[in-house]
Amino acid sequence: MYSRALFAGYWFAAPAILLMIIILIVPVLIAAYLSFTDYSLGNPDINWIGIQNYESLFNRSSYKKMFSASLIYVGITAPLSIGLGLGAALLINSLKHFKDLYKAIYFLPVMAALLAMAIVWEFALHPSIGIINKTLSLGCDSWLESVRWYARSCATGFPQWLGDKSFTMATICFIGVWQGFGFNMVLYLAGLTSVPRELYHAAEIDGASSAWDRFRLVTWPMLGPTTVFVVTITMIRSFQVFDTVEALTQGGPVRSTYVMMYGIFEKGIQQNLIGIGSAITMVFLAFVLLLTLIQRWLVDRRTFYS
């Protein structure tokens, strides 16, 4: 019977192992190899060109813009969607009524196809007929004009949110935050249920009287593990932004929203520059690996001390 189970082990794991190798490990190796070549699909020969792809990746200004666009996107979207997620979770958790209602509403964007909602946002943000600018222009000729930006916009028109270089990245980030913070909220809500109530009483006895003190001394430290996880997963998800960029800006205007996933898509798939696309892929994987290693390290350090 024991040997039967032994063979079953191999048989049962074999398909998964095989697929894991073919679908996950081999592609990474292929990308690693191709990133040192000038390969393109349909081209019979592959030339080894050393680190040339990586050199142009790190030296050419267009690729530098790509990295900075990705970092700006992550740098804005991740903190905001984590902060708003935590804020919403704390507020909802402290409510007496309607908790589930707010939770459901804030979670809606997570469920909806991002591509579809991106297109809806594009309509809502349409410079002339979009509901946002129409609503904003209702505020003209009122006290709102005392804000200089508002008065100027009333005179010269409200911004082209997706066409004006100075607003596009902010708009794409906004859609990212809108879509993602509900996810972080439910993770934090789950984290909050595991904070023991006695700790708050203990903190109160020790003189933590204000809500801020209770948050600082009890809630925040107890949410540590949740935060480490939320930060990692939000950053990795933000690095993968693609749908909004492809549908709304195509990386523009002037490459201000040319993020890495879009770079892989445009260079590797559309322009058939497989070498450079693979190099971007490798840098991307390195980012993800780095983030995860930092997360693991933080988690390990934590368990060590507690």
Place this chain on the structure above:
Amino acid sequence: MAGRSPDFLLMTNYQFSASQTLRHITLILGSLIVILPFYVMVSYSLKSPGEIERNEGGFFGTQAPMVDERCVKRGEPDQAAIKAARPSFPTLSNREIYEGLMVNVRKNCTKSPIAFNYGMAFTEAPLLRYLLNGVIVTFSIFIIQIVIALPCAYALSKLQWRGRDFIFGCVIFCLLIPVHAIALPLYIMLSKVGLTNTYAALVIPWTISVFGIFLMRQFFMTVPNDLIDAARIDGMTEFGIVWKVMLPTAIPALLAFAIFSVVAHWNDYFWPRIVITGDRDLFTPPLGLREFKGDGDGSFFGPMMATATVIVTPLIVAFLLAQRRFIEGITLTGMK
């Protein structure tokens, strides 16, 4: 719900609380921003192009009948039609017959904005086909993921074999690789074997869910060994144990994983965008919507929003019906 406080049940204390009110106001303002695009989407899908353009008619629009100009253009009587009508109206000139026929055409092409938008959504592009493709792809992905992951998870948790720990280490390592990130090499591999623009291309990269294996393995670890030993004594094969003993115990975890998987792949746009080029018959719903946007002109806002509504609604409705399960499923990735 674990977090519900007892005050909620004792609805007696109705005193006004400034801090509670303030919290509600903040959350309501947030809700408005969150709901705004859903409101725009559904509202535009109900209104006529004119109402959208002028931003009037409230949420539902006036639903005043409108003439579908494209339909009129299609129905415009040609020479043959006028000739055919000639004998019935011997006294009228060609011009007058044309006018008379046009009145009829316009009448037949008059419809309510809702009918116009949703009608266009389904006729202008094969939306039903897209939806069917979406169902086929998401469903196949989920079934294959389970068929592959369940036995492996069982082997990793309940069977003793050499190399088991090493393989589990590989699973943990592969958790690090986002499939979207390696899309380019996957695309090259698929096109080398001539599989781009097939259902297979949409499904294959997702057949292995290391996350599913990991999740199921963690779940199986909690299943008592006695249960499996009893099944073995009853003469069950290992294969039978996986599907007749382990599978039923894993239903809750499986359900959560199903939601996780279906939501991810119904909504996925990146991967289909890469492997499906041009062949409309293979478009998934997001691809179909994207194409609609690509070749739409101004009068298409309504039909496009109708398409978006049709694509987004199934998951939203399912979510509202089974909120807790969905939240559990989607945040599964948060399990440690």
